[in-house]
Amino acid sequence: MTDSSITAEPPNQGAPPTADEAGADPGRRRRFLVALGFLAPALVFLGVWIVYPTVYTVVRSFYDRSGDAFVGLDNYGTLFTTDILLTAIRNNAIWVLVVPAVVTAIGLVFGVLTERIRWSVAFKTAVFMPMAISMFAAGVIWHIMYTQDPSQGTINAAVRVVSDAVNPPGVLSGAAPSGDDLRGSAAQGYRLQGELKAGEVAHLGLTRIPASEVKDGVQAVVPATVEGGITGVVWRDFKPGGGGTAGEVEDGEVGIPGVTLRLTDASGAEVATATSGADGVFTFPDVGDASYRLGIASETFRESYGGVSWLGPRLITPAIIIAYIWVWAGFAMVVIAAGLAAIPRDVLEAARTDGATEWQVFRRVTAPLLAPVLSVVFITMIINVLKVFDIVLSVAPPSVQDDANVIALAMWRTSFGGVNDFGLGSAIAVFLFLLVIPVLLLNVRRFRREA
């Protein structure tokens, strides 16, 4: 019982009985002609659009680009020595290794889990819906989802939420010291040149800060000295309207809140950190007698998450595969759920009565009974994945289509997409055809066993 159990085949197999097997010759002839009449349109279509082209393509693959010169296996040689075609074959191999297994696994998990919830129809509809959408439109959807800028691309926006929670971005995007006593860079952090002792007040003036980054800041204040501690102010040393003096805290100049300040000792080791308030004031209480150096930590300038380049050459194939799985998971789920529903309840009940745990019931009863369904899903997915085309074309921007290449796409691009080499294109088509032949034989064998 390894054959498919879910196809809609009626129990009646093989040749249906005919009225009079040993009828008179004219009758047979007439019946033959009637049958031919019923078959003729289909035979014409299949002959002209499938059989003849298949033969023609095989023959054509042995001829050169123009179709005039016989070149033997040269086109096949080109297929296996050209970089972008080898990329296509390698990518398709990745597709075949990853997608059928993942789609079947997701389908199985969803199929099993939805059996346990009451609103399974809603869930199944949501997951299955992409099946109605064209591969091409699905690609357009994901192309938009994968936009790199996290403020536009959905995926990177989601990644940014997580990333910024783990590594909070700094309060300033870029800034420069207003005086030359503060040195360094945004990447390294800035350090005050002189040493500081307890009881001193540090002035850290910064400029080139857009007003939007200090909108929480209020009028900067020079703090009073604190006995045994170091205080200071970090402020936007820019007087709106002009006329300010660099290095002095003046009316209209605001403090920069949220700046991380780091106090280090003579050896450069960190002693303490502090954060500035809305007026730019910070305090390091009770620092002891030693001399210290003060600096603005580089975290202050840490950029917000910039987004993963999903549509770049390195991640394009995984990105398309994710989109493809989004489309096909529903198919696997529905077929597998139908297979699960067909498992006789009493068998499961019997196992449970015998004391089997749910996991044992699944592994020893459900899984073996489901195996034929799983193999149908798996094989269907192999075929689909070998022929994958539209979604690659729509997710991948033209500039990375060489990196995202797959066999079906390579065939189209070689034949119609500018190269216009029908010889090589035919060879790629034949190669694709050879890859699906095992499945073709499987289908035929399944039918003959049923017949």
Added chain:
Amino acid sequence: MATVAGHPETPLIEPVDRGEGLGHSIVRALSHAPLTILLAFIGVMWLVPTLGLFFTSLLPASVISSEGWWTIFSTPSNATLENYRNIFSDEAITSALLTTVWISIGSTILPIIVAALAAYAFAWMDFPGRDWLFIGVIAMIVVPIQMALIPIFSLYDRVHLFDTLAGLILFHTAFGLPLAIFLLRNFFVGIPGELLEAARIDGASEIRIFTRLILPLSWPAIASLAIFQFLWTWNDLIVALSLARSTQPITVAIFTQLRQFGANIEIIAPAAFLSLTIPLVVFFAFQRYFVQGLLAGSVK
């Protein structure tokens, strides 16, 4: 023989102790609130991409070029039907939609008629070579479209079918036939033979039996098939891209936009959403047949 239930060699479960196994506790823990929350989350996640396209299609170009579609929730006033108005007044898009409609209708009706005739012959007529011919049809189910593109391109070029609706419909018809014949034949053989015998004894002609008996009895199968064929041709890109140039269905029209430098998202998003509304309507209206067809046809 394929049967749905009653596997005789059901592996017998070994008797096990009634201890609370790890699997049991996992399954039990999962089967309550956490499972519900998890599945609700996954279900919503699955809808996000499609909803994202829809919301994107409602935003003006100036907004989409700097912000994500989710900002429509914080500033709903940005939402506008302007994009849709624009594409409906865009000749290229509207004629592409119409082309898609014609291709889909033609490529649904024609193959079903042709396939039903052939399937009837395969199911209920006896002629030499029938089984071999049928095996040939089954073999054709998985033949990649790529095998036919180059020869048919050359052929169409000679007989002036290139870049015509007819050329595209005929191509879709041919490639829809193998699966359609296979499924319909399997459905037809399930029709009780006595009905046909009775009709034949009454002197009904084959064509009469076909139109008056077989077709009316088979309409669930035909409906499933029609839905699939319709969606398949509605969603086609590669055939139209290879065998036509100015006869553009909507998928090709969007593809052309997508290829332009600095893609026009305010055209692409509404056009793409429009292109998938019909399939979604068909899907929601005929979900049952859709699933049935899928279960029957998962061999292609």
